Amino acid sequence: MSASDGHEGERWADEPGLAPVTYLPGVRPQAPRRPTTVSFTESAWADDEPDPDGASGGETAPIAEPAEPDRDAVVAAASVTLTRSLGRRGLSLSEAAAKLRTAGLSAEEASDVVEDFVARGWLDDAVLAEQLVHSATTRQDKGTKAIRQLLQKRMLAREVIDAVIAELPDDDAERALEFAQGKARALTRYDDDTATRRLMGMLARRGFGGSIAGTAARRALAEARAEAGGGSGVRFR
Numbered sequence: 001m002s003a004s005d006g007h008e009g010e011r012w013a014d015e016p017g018l019a020p021v022t023y024l025p026g027v028r029p030q031a032p033r034r035p036t037t038v039s040f041t042e043s044a045w046a047d048d049e050p051d052p053d054g055a056s057g058g059e060t061a062p063i064a065e066p067a068e069p070d071r072d073a074v075v076a077a078a079s080v081t082l083t084r085s086l087g088r089r090g091l092s093l094s095e096a097a098a099k100l101r102t103a104g105l106s107a108e109e110a111s112d113v114v115e116d117f118v119a120r121g122w123l124d125d126a127v128l129a130e131q132l133v134h135s136a137t138t139r140q141d142k143g144t145k146a147i148r149q150l151l152q153k154r155m156l157a158r159e160v161i162d163a164v165i166a167e168l169p170d171d172d173a174e175r176a177l178e179f180a181q182g183k184a185r186a187l188t189r190y191d192d193d194t195a196t197r198r199l200m201g202m203l204a205r206r207g208f209g210g211s212i213a214g215t216a217a218r219r220a221l222a223e224a225r226a227e228a229g230g231g232s233g234v235r236f237r
Contacts, residue, residue, distance in 0.1 A: 184223065188221070
């Protein structure tokens with residue numbers, strides 16, 4: 001029996017064997033809800049289900065490996081940097097190769113660039129050695145020992161160093177005396193032993209050997225005291 005049969009407010013249960021359902025006056029029974037169907041796309045299932053290899057998310061694009069740098073571009077950039085360095089001061093072949101390695105070039109690439117610069121006349125160990133020797137002897141008053149140390153520090157080849165040292169005039173004694181004469185006057189206020197020891201130390205730092213330094217120091221001090229009037233005055237140790 002239904003509400004249309006005169007029993008308004010009552011509704012029989014749809015399922016057999018259940019008691020009728022009574023509704024309050026004025027309340028209409030709701031229509032039975034239709035079952036909701038949920039569907040999934042293939043992509044949704046792919047995101048949730050593990051793939052056969054055990055990785056979730058389905059098939060993924062392979063991760064691209066970082067691109068290798070263009071070696072020609074790297075070599076070109078390093079060559080430009082080296083050219084700028086040469087514009088500031090001369091470099092030996094070994095110094096140039098070291099700069100190129102620092103810029104990211106391999107040993108072979110650096111060697112190729114150095115060879116190219118040598119062919120162009122931009123790198124020349126012999127010319128650099130001559131320039132360094134000229135500056136050391138004319139402006140810095142350095143002796144042979146100090147000059148050799150300077151050339152070694154600039155990473156010049158041994159044969160280049162030996163060749164340029166062999167061409168030096170044998171005038172260490174003369175240059176040592178000239179240097180000592182320029183310093184002796186300021187040391188006349190000390191006693192002979194103190195003044196000689198200090199002046200010999202200055203000469204040694206310039207690369208002049210012991211006997212040459214001793215002779216130059218004593219002669220220069222004697223001349224300076226004579227010019228000062230026989231060495232009168234207070235002397236300090």
